[in-house]
Amino acid sequence: MSEVSGAATAEVRRIVAAVLAELRAASPSPAVPTPPPTGTPTPSGGAATPPAGTGTPPASTPPRTPGLSAAGSPFAFARAGGAPSGAVAAPSVDVPDPTVPERRRALGVADPANPSGLANLAASTGARLGVGRAGPRPRTASMLLFQADHAVTQDAIFGDVPTALLEQFGLFTVQTQVTSAQEYLLRPDLGRRLSDEAKSLVAQRCTKSPNVQIVVGDGLSAAAVTNNLPQIYPVLTQGLTAAGLSLGTPFFVRYSRVGVMNDINDIVQADVVVLLIGERPGLGVADAMSVYSGWRPGAGKNDAHRDVICMITANGGTNPLEAGAFAVEHVRTVVANQASGVELRLKLSQGGGR
Numbered sequence: 001m002s003e004v005s006g007a008a009t010a011e012v013r014r015i016v017a018a019v020l021a022e023l024r025a026a027s028p029s030p031a032v033p034t035p036p037p038t039g040t041p042t043p044s045g046g047a048a049t050p051p052a053g054t055g056t057p058p059a060s061t062p063p064r065t066p067g068l069s070a071a072g073s074p075f076a077f078a079r080a081g082g083a084p085s086g087a088v089a090a091p092s093v094d095v096p097d098p099t100v101p102e103r104r105r106a107l108g109v110a111d112p113a114n115p116s117g118l119a120n121l122a123a124s125t126g127a128r129l130g131v132g133r134a135g136p137r138p139r140t141a142s143m144l145l146f147q148a149d150h151a152v153t154q155d156a157i158f159g160d161v162p163t164a165l166l167e168q169f170g171l172f173t174v175q176t177q178v179t180s181a182q183e184y185l186l187r188p189d190l191g192r193r194l195s196d197e198a199k200s201l202v203a204q205r206c207t208k209s210p211n212v213q214i215v216v217g218d219g220l221s222a223a224a225v226t227n228n229l230p231q232i233y234p235v236l237t238q239g240l241t242a243a244g245l246s247l248g249t250p251f252f253v254r255y256s257r258v259g260v261m262n263d264i265n266d267i268v269q270a271d272v273v274v275l276l277i278g279e280r281p282g283l284g285v286a287d288a289m290s291v292y293s294g295w296r297p298g299a300g301k302n303d304a305h306r307d308v309i310c311m312i313t314a315n316g317g318t319n320p321l322e323a324g325a326f327a328v329e330h331v332r333t334v335v336a337n338q339a340s341g342v343e344l345r346l347k348l349s350q351g352g353g354r
Helices: 002-026 076-080 116-121 140-158 163-168 181-186 188-192 196-205 223-241 260-268 320-337 341-350
Strands: 172-175 211-215 250-254 272-278 289-295 308-312
Touching: 002 308, 076 140, 163 223, 172 196, 172 341, 181 188, 181 250, 188 260, 196 250, 196 260, 211 260, 223 272, 223 289, 223 308, 223 320, 260 272, 272 320, 289 320, 289 341, 308 320, 320 341
Parallel strands: 172 250, 211 250, 211 272
Antiparallel strands: 272 289, 289 308
16 A cells, blocks of 8 residues: 555656646746655755655645736736736736716717717716617626716715814704614604704704804715815805804704704794705715705795705816805895795795895
């Protein structure tokens, strides 16, 4: 039995030596040392390698395949600028970033019947037109762009407004009756009502009966507040103050819906409540803010009693600085006419408004 085992071991050694010799011939890289022949003394003068069949052969490091990095990545040599001699270059798996403007707006129809007409149509809207197809499926670039934009919307909805930003503008935080992001999406009604703790805190900390009460809410996009508040908030506060209007104590409402304005004003009793809130994100723009306002909102008031300035974003919407100035002018109109929403429109259309 030992003779058979010794013969098998010798055969394995012969095959390994042949493979190593072939690899050395195919690549100029440093050769991997061949295991010493059976029975040869070691260079350090130690004990000789036992003859075949008389013991366990010493463990040896398996040869490394050309083209593999130390980390074992088969693509490392391609990133380093080329493959070693004798190695087959690995195909690149990188694709261009589909979110850059020139690729986002690129047309994917291979042979349109009316190229200029298609280009003009696609340029007239932010909708995804002329993206092309690969058989019955979307093209890779179209699918990657869709997935990237969808990921941004998820971050906007489930993200949080940085605490440092709220502290920068002196906003304390309260919460609606919603207890989690999942519940916020499932129960819009709870986002329209302050929690008992929030009501107590607002009653304790807020100035009562101001001309204007400014409130900031995350809504459906924390990114809208994060990206736009630094620009719009100073314009709004400075403009309203310059117009001679008194401001209440501003604060931030987490998990908020527009209807929370009613609950808030039942406590503070302001003439006008201005709510800066994140809009529902779309596939392409996820940081748009809306400014809702209403004359003396309270229980029973609805969207017909409110006004809104929407799509406030530097990414293809109304610039937040411009929106802040417009909001100031609108609030002045609301105060002058003591009306908002449909009632304000009727006054203005009949010539009785100011």
